[in-house]
Amino acid sequence: xxxxxxxxxxxxxxxxxxxxxxxxxxxxxxxxxxxxxxxxxxxxxxxxxxxxxxxxxxxxxxxxxxxxxxxxxxxxxxxxxxxxxxxxxxxxxxxxxxxxxxxxxxxxxxxxxxx
Amino acid sequence: xxxxxxxxxxxxxxxxxxxxxxxxxxxxxxxxxxxxxxxxxxxxxxxxxxxxxxxxxxxxxxxxxxxxxxxxxxxxxxxxxxxxxxxxxxxxxxxxxxxxxxxxxxxxxx
Numbered sequence: 276x277x278x279x280x281x282x283x284x285x286x287x288x289x290x291x292x293x294x295x296x297x298x299x300x301x302x303x304x305x306x307x308x309x310x311x312x313x314x315x316x317x318x319x320x321x322x323x324x325x326x327x328x329x330x331x332x333x334x335x336x337x338x339x340x341x342x343x344x345x346x347x348x349x350x351x352x353x354x355x356x357x358x359x360x361x362x363x364x365x366x367x368x369x370x371x372x373x374x375x376x377x378x379x380x381x382x383x384x385x386x387x388x389x390x
Numbered sequence: 391x392x393x394x395x396x397x398x399x400x401x402x403x404x405x406x407x408x409x410x411x412x413x414x415x416x417x418x419x420x421x422x423x424x425x426x427x428x429x430x431x432x433x434x435x436x437x438x439x440x441x442x443x444x445x446x447x448x449x450x451x452x453x454x455x456x457x458x459x460x461x462x463x464x465x466x467x468x469x470x471x472x473x474x475x476x477x478x479x480x481x482x483x484x485x486x487x488x489x490x491x492x493x494x495x496x497x498x499x500x
Contacts, residue, residue, distance in 0.1 A: 278433070308488070310490075315399075315492075316492055316493075317394075317396075317476055317490035317491050317492040317493050318434070318476070318490045319490075320487055320488070320489060323487055330486075330487070331487045366434070368434075376480070376486055377422050377424055377436075377439055377478075377480045377488060378436050378439070379426075379434075379436065379488060380435075381433045381434040381435065382433065383433055384433075
């Protein structure tokens with residue numbers, strides 16, 4: 276079974292530039308999550324989708340971050356304009372619904388450095 | 391509000407010694423608790439969840455609702471247990487979002 280795929284693995288940009296991350300979840304997983312993990316901290320939930328609808332985006336800085344999940348499969352997370360404090364690893368995860376909802380399958384992450 | 395607290399950033403023990411990684415939570419209701427692990431150069435993955443009541447790789451965790459804790463334990467540490475461990479909580483609401491603690495790095499000394 277293929278795992279969660281993310282790209283790019285690494286990205287270096289200057290502040291005020293824009294960046295986009297892509298995620299392909301495990302086939303059949305209805306729920307998709309984007310987490311931000313700053314060095315030395317735990318993953319922080321940015322947005323949660325179920326199919327192509329947003330379930331929770333309360334922690335997403337909507338003035339600069341946006342995310343979409345077209346057709347309920349792949350997802351993109353965009354940052355525009357980037358700030359220094361956005362330097363982090365962006366993790367995508369997916370899960371089934373129901374009794375297995377708590378088992379998240381993570382991608383390798385996209386490491387962003389903002390200079 | 392949901393919150394997960396892991397008070398130790400680093401825990402270092404000798405091989406063969408007992409291990410206890412602490413996790414406390416705050417949630418108004420009955421949440422589901424998990425332990426996730428990230429080994430070096432690997433993805434974050436589920437280790438165990440409290441409802442399954444399983445022992446995984448010798449680790450167990452008991453949910454103590456009175457103390458709002460979900461500590462991870464292993465009686466005899468092995469070198470391959472060295473990793474980052476994250477406690478996580480899922481609340482039972484329409485969102486069922488999963489939040490993580492800040493993590494504890496477990497280092498097993500030979």
